[in-house]
Structures are given as C-alpha cells and as structure tokens.
Amino acid sequence: MKPFDYVRADSPRSAVAAGGARARFIAGGTNLIDLMKLEVEAPERLVDISRLDLGGIGPAEGGGLRIGALASNADVAAAHAVRRDYPALARALLSGASGQIRNKATTGGNLLQRTRCPYFTDTSQPCNKRRPGKGCAAIGGHTRNHAILGATSHCIATHPSDMAVALRALDASVEIEGADGSRRRMTVGELYRLPGDAPDRDTTLEAGELITAVILPPPPAGAAQSYRKVRDRASYAFALVSLACVAKMEDGRIDQVALAFGGIAPVPWRDGAAEEALRGENPGPEVFEHAADILLADAERQGDNAFKIPLVRRLLKAELARATGTGDQR
Amino acid sequence: MEITLTVNGRAQALELDPRTTLLDALRDHLQLTGTKKGCDHGQCGACTILLNGRRINACLTLAAMHEADEIATIEGLAPPDDPGALQAAFLHHDGFQCGYCTPGQIVSATGMLEEARAGWPSHVSPNLEAEVALDRSEVAERMSGNLCRCAAYTGIVEAILETAEQERDVEPREAAE
Ligand SMILES: Cc1cc2nc3c(=O)[nH]c(=O)nc-3n(C[C@H](O)[C@H](O)[C@H](O)COP(=O)(O)OP(=O)(O)OC[C@H]3O[C@@H](n4cnc5c(N)ncnc54)[C@H](O)[C@@H]3O)c2cc1C
Ligand code: SF4
Ligand code: FES
Ligand code: FES
Numbered sequence: 001m002k003p004f005d006y007v008r009a010d011s012p013r014s015a016v017a018a019g020g021a022r023a024r025f026i027a028g029g030t031n032l033i034d035l036m037k038l039e040v041e042a043p044e045r046l047v048d049i050s051r052l053d054l055g056g057i058g059p060a061e062g063g064g065l066r067i068g069a070l071a072s073n074a075d076v077a078a079a080h081a082v083r084r085d086y087p088a089l090a091r092a093l094l095s096g097a098s099g100q101i102r103n104k105a106t107t108g109g110n111l112l113q114r115t116r117c118p119y120f121t122d123t124s125q126p127c128n129k130r131r132p133g134k135g136c137a138a139i140g141g142h143t144r145n146h147a148i149l150g151a152t153s154h155c156i157a158t159h160p161s162d163m164a165v166a167l168r169a170l171d172a173s174v175e176i177e178g179a180d181g182s183r184r185r186m187t188v189g190e191l192y193r194l195p196g197d198a199p200d201r202d203t204t205l206e207a208g209e210l211i212t213a214v215i216l217p218p219p220p221a222g223a224a225q226s227y228r229k230v231r232d233r234a235s236y237a238f239a240l241v242s243l244a245c246v247a248k249m250e251d252g253r254i255d256q257v258a259l260a261f262g263g264i265a266p267v268p269w270r271d272g273a274a275e276e277a278l279r280g281e282n283p284g285p286e287v288f289e290h291a292a293d294i295l296l297a298d299a300e301r302q303g304d305n306a307f308k309i310p311l312v313r314r315l316l317k318a319e320l321a322r323a324t325g326t327g328d329q330r
Numbered sequence: 331m332e333i334t335l336t337v338n339g340r341a342q343a344l345e346l347d348p349r350t351t352l353l354d355a356l357r358d359h360l361q362l363t364g365t366k367k368g369c370d371h372g373q374c375g376a377c378t379i380l381l382n383g384r385r386i387n388a389c390l391t392l393a394a395m396h397e398a399d400e401i402a403t404i405e406g407l408a409p410p411d412d413p414g415a416l417q418a419a420f421l422h423h424d425g426f427q428c429g430y431c432t433p434g435q436i437v438s439a440t441g442m443l444e445e446a447r448a449g450w451p452s453h454v455s456p457n458l459e460a461e462v463a464l465d466r467s468e469v470a471e472r473m474s475g476n477l478c479r480c481a482a483y484t485g486i487v488e489a490i491l492e493t494a495e496q497e498r499d500v501e502p503r504e505a506a507e
Contacts, residue, residue, distance in 0.1 A: 001349045003347075003348075003349065004348065004349070005348075006331065006348040006392075006394050026392075026395070028390075028391075029390055029391045029392065029395065030372055030387075030390045030391075033351070033390050033391065033392065034371050034372060034390060037370065037371070046348070048394070048395055050395055051398075074384075074445075074450070077450070077451070078445075078448070078449075078450045078451070080459075083451065083458040083459050084458075084459060087458055090451070090458055091453075091458070094451065094452060094453040094455075095453050097475070098372075098375065098474055098475025098476075099385060099438070099441070099442055099445065099472055099473075099474075099475050100372075100375060100378055100385050100386050100387045100438065100441075100475045101372055101386075101387065101390070101475065103381075103384045103385060103386050103441075104381075104386045104387070104390065104391065234471075234474075235453065235470070235471050235474035236474040236475060
C-alpha cells in the first residue's frame with residue numbers, strides 16, 4: 001500500500017474541503033482498502049468520513065425514505081420500512097457480499113464500488129479504467145463477468161453493485177454535497193455514466209463531491225417487487241445477471257413496470273422502450289419475448305459471456321410471469 | 331500516528347503507520363494472534379472480529395479508523411480456560427479439522443446469532459418480515475462469509491444450530507405454543 005495522509009472529517013463541509021482529485025473518502029473501506037492494498041488506488045490523502053452523522057434512515061419530505069450515505073448495508077436491509085415498502089432493495093442487499101461485509105459496507109460506498117473485472121485489479125495488465133489509454137486486457141481475454149450492453153472498445157466491464165440495481169428500478173435519487181457546500185440531487189440513472197472513451201470515470205460526480213444520502217420516492221402502491229440474482233455460487237458471489245422488477249397490474253393488464261438489470265452493463269441497466277412495450281399489455285409469453293427482443297437488440301457477446309444473452313431473456317420472462325401471476329410461478 | 335484501541339475491554343495506546351489494518355494491529359502490535367489472516371481481502375472470514383458488537387472483517391479496515399470503538403476478538407469472547415457454548419458445541423460436533431478458520435467461525439457465529447435474535451432476515455428467508463427460524467439453510471447462508479478449507483461445514487452448521495437451540499430453550503416458550 002502506498003503511503004497517504006490520514007484525515008478525519010468532522011462534518012460534511014470539512015470532508016468536501018479535504019477532498020479532491022488526489023484524495024479519497026473512506027467510509028466502510030471494504031472496497032477502497034482492498035484496492036489500495038493492490039495499489040489500484042493510491043490516494044495521497046484519505047479522508048475518513050465514517051464518523052459523520054450521515055447514518056440515519058427515516059421518512060423523506062413528501063413521503064418516501066431517506067437513507068443516509070453512511071447507513072450500513074446491513075442496517076438498510078434490516079430496517080422495517082425497507083423490508084415492508086422496498087422489498088426489492090432489502091432482497092438486493094441481502095444477496096450481496098457476506099454478513100461481515102454488509103455490517104461495514106455503507107450506502108454511499110456501495111454505489112461507488114469499482115468493477116470486479118479481474119484485469120482492473122491485476123496491475124500487470126493494461127486497463128483503460130485503471131490507466132487511461134493503456135488498452136483493455138479483457139477484450140480477447142476471460143470475459144465471463146463482462147458486459148453485453150453499453151460496452152465500448154475501450155472497456156467492457158460491468159458495475160458490480162446489487163443495491164444500485166434495485167435503487168435504479170425504484171427510481172431512487174442521490175443527494176450530493178459539492179466542493180462549495182451546495183447540495184444537489186440526481187437520479188441513480190444519472191449518477192452512472194457509460195464508458196465511451198473515458199472508462200476511468202464510472203460516474204458523473206465531480207472529484208471531491210460527497211454523497212450524503214439516497215432518497216427513495218414513496219413506495220409504488222400495489223406493485224409487486226422482486227430482486228433475482230443468478231451467480232456461480234449459491235451465496236457470497238457477485239451477480240452474473242440480476243434483475244430488480246417492480247410491476248403493477250390493473251384489470252388484468254400490466255399497468256406499471258420497471259426492470260433494472262445487473263451484471264450485463266457498465267451501469268445498472270434499464271431500457272425504457274422494453275418497459276413501454278409491456279405497459280398496458282395482457283401479460284403472456286409473446287409480450288415478454290417482445291420486450292426481451294427490444295432489450296437485447298444491441299446485445300453483443302464477448303467470448304465467454306455469450307450465455308448472458310439467453311440468460312437475460314429467461315430471467316426477464318420468469319420474473320415477469322411471477323410478477324404478473326401468469327405462467328410458471330417459480 | 332498515535333492510536334488508542336480498546337480491545338477486549340482494555341484500552342492500549344499504539345504508535346502505528348496509518349496504513350496498518352486493524353487485523354495487523356491486533357496480530358502484530360497487540361500479539362492477539364487468535365484472529366487469523368487468510369486472504370487479507372475480505373473473502374474468507376478468518377479475520378472476523380466484533381466491532382461494537384457486530385461482526386466485521388478486520389483485514390478490510392484501518393486501525394486508525396477505530397479509536398472510539400469497542401473491539402472484541404476470540405481471546406475476549408472465550409478465554410482458553412473458560413470455553414463458551416459455541417466452542418463446546420464445535421468440539422462436540424467436530425466443527426473443525428486444522429482449526430485455522432475456527433476463531434473466525436466462532437466470532438462470526440456469535441455476531442450472526444445476535445443478528446438473528448434482532449430479527450434480521452437473510453437471503454434465504456422466505457418472508458422478510460417474519461420471525462427468524464434458524465435451520466441448516468439459514469445458518470449456511472448467514473455464515474457464507476466464513477470459508478473452511480477443510481470443509482468442516484457439516485459440523486460447523488450442527489454446532490451453531492445446537493447453540494441456537496440451547497439459547498431458545500432457556501428463554502420463555504410461550505411464543506412456540
Ligand atoms: C469478498 C467481497 C464480496 C462482495 N460481494 C458483493 C456482492 O455480491 N454484491 C455487491 O453489491 N457488492 C459486493 N461486495 C462489495 C461491497 O458491497 C462494497 O465493498 C461495499 O458496498 C463498499 O462500501 P464501503 O462503505 O465499504 O466503501 P469504501 O470502500 O469506503 O468506498 C468505496 C468507494 O466509494 C467512495 N465513497 C464512499 N462513500 C462515499 C460518499 N459518501 N461520498 C462519495 N464517495 C464515497 C470511496 O472514496 C471509494 O472510492 C463485495 C465485497 C467483497 C470484499
Ligand atoms: S474491461 Fe474495463 S476494467 Fe476490464 S480491463 Fe478492460 S478497461 Fe479495464
Ligand atoms: S483475512 Fe480477512 S477475510 Fe480473509
Ligand atoms: S478447520 Fe481447517 S480451515 Fe476450517
């Protein structure tokens with residue numbers, strides 16, 4: 001690990017004042033310390049935000065729920081309001097990492113965790129995300145956990161967070177404190193950016209901006225919520241493909257639907273056109289197939305990950321059948 | 331930098347490089363070698379300790395971040411001359427072979443049983459809001475952060491289930507009626 005100056009922030013203000021391009025905030029540390037040991041991350045200054053008073057979970061203005069950036073993944077999954085009103089979020093969190101890690105991992109840190117592309121963490125390999133312009137060792141290499149949508153010739157990595165996928169389906173926002181102390185909000189969809197030719201930037205945050213909270217809108221009344229994760233082991237493994245589904249029926253037709261996918265793209269993936277194709281329809285296999293066709297129209301395989309294309313299709317059909325009470329309920 | 335850590339109820343001042351993980355501070359500076367280093371990357375659970383009563387991996391946090399916290403290690407949970415219920419159950423059920431993962435398993439199980447008591451659901455819980463009923467699959471899921479290279483899992487799960495049942499037996503039974 002490279003040496004760094006350790007600074008403890010005592011307010012969000014002092015944290016952003018100490019932050020910047022060469023600094024990193026440390027919250028739970030479960031991703032950052034791992035990457036610092038590998039020297040994938042080598043901040044000159046480490047700003048400890050873990051003591052800030054940002055751990056609360058409570059009602060948000062106008063209904064909904066406000067989750068402080070430092071609330072642990074375990075506390076969020078155990079919170080009664082989350083279990084009752086946002087089960088897709090509780091399920092996504094419970095499917096991630098281990099009991100020990102969830103106790104330490106925070107809401108803000110989970111959103112900003114880095115990819116699990118094995119070449120990103122192997123400093124002997126070229127990686128545009130780690131060192132822009134050096135090339136991408138994954139292309140032509142082992143690509144089992146890589147993207148089928150949204151990738152470019154610069155980077156084909158996926159975003160690893162389960163929580164972010166559920167938040168994307170639930171239309172959550174993040175609250176951010178900027179270097180000048182002002183607060184702004186953006187949706188989880190706006191937080192993440194596609195790699196384009198600059199895969200070193202995972203998000204649209206400016207250097208030194210601090211996430212202070214996640215805000216969930218009021219729970220979608222009468223909608224079924226689920227989170228389903230497909231992985232190589234039954235527990236303690238990242239998703240190969242996952243799906244957060246929020247669906248509401250009205251008079252036998254699909255009234256509302258949100259589908260967010262994990263493990264298939266550099267960002268938690270939603271496709272408005274695929275959702276639109278479902279809205280107002282009578283649920284059934286053909287309608288689901290049609291939505292899958294739209295979703296996967298631009299899907300590109302990368303060698304080892306070709307299996308993800310049929311897997312996404314099957315997962316979409318199975319979850320929609322379950323959510324709409326049609327077909328196989330398993 | 332100077333850091334005071336409170337481990338097993340005792341506050342001790344240490345002079346540490348800020349890069350020192352909590353795991354290395356415990357093992358190399360406080361000579362508490364019961365907490366093991368397996369992977370050093372959060373993947374095996376050998377380094378599990380209790381931080382303010384909650385289980386975490388000591389390898390993925392810095393000692394400097396834990397000045398004001400209560401840290402408990404295997405040495406504090408059950409001193410050698412006074413084995414706890416979990417340790418006795420591990421012995422009884424052959425919950426280990428080489429023993430390298432065992433301190434982490436026992437500390438993790440201690441934290442896990444507390445989580446179950448608090449009513450936290452797990453990935454395999456059919457209902458997120460129902461009372462927790464620990465069975466083999468619940469224990470396996472909740473303990474999946476602790477690997478055992480000797481694959482003593484059958485005994486580990488049995489030992490934890492037995493401990494959970496003993497605890498339930500000493501509590502009032504009305505709920506079961
Ligand atoms: C073995 C293992 C298995 C795992 N399995 C899964 C899994 O199955 N699913 C899953 O989703 N995750 C998994 N994880 C990842 C885990 O969820 C993340 O490590 C964790 O959520 C990160 O949170 P943290 O608070 O520890 O972040 P940190 O490590 O403290 O920080 C991560 C990044 O976020 C930045 N940051 C943190 N907080 C803020 C803030 N408030 N504002 C701005 N920037 C901030 C930091 O500067 C850093 O760049 C796994 C991790 C491990 C080690
Ligand atoms: S896929 Fe992205 S993260 Fe992986 S090696 Fe290529 S550039 Fe790096
Ligand atoms: S040594 Fe900490 S999890 Fe393996
Ligand atoms: S007993 Fe040997 S690793 Fe578990």
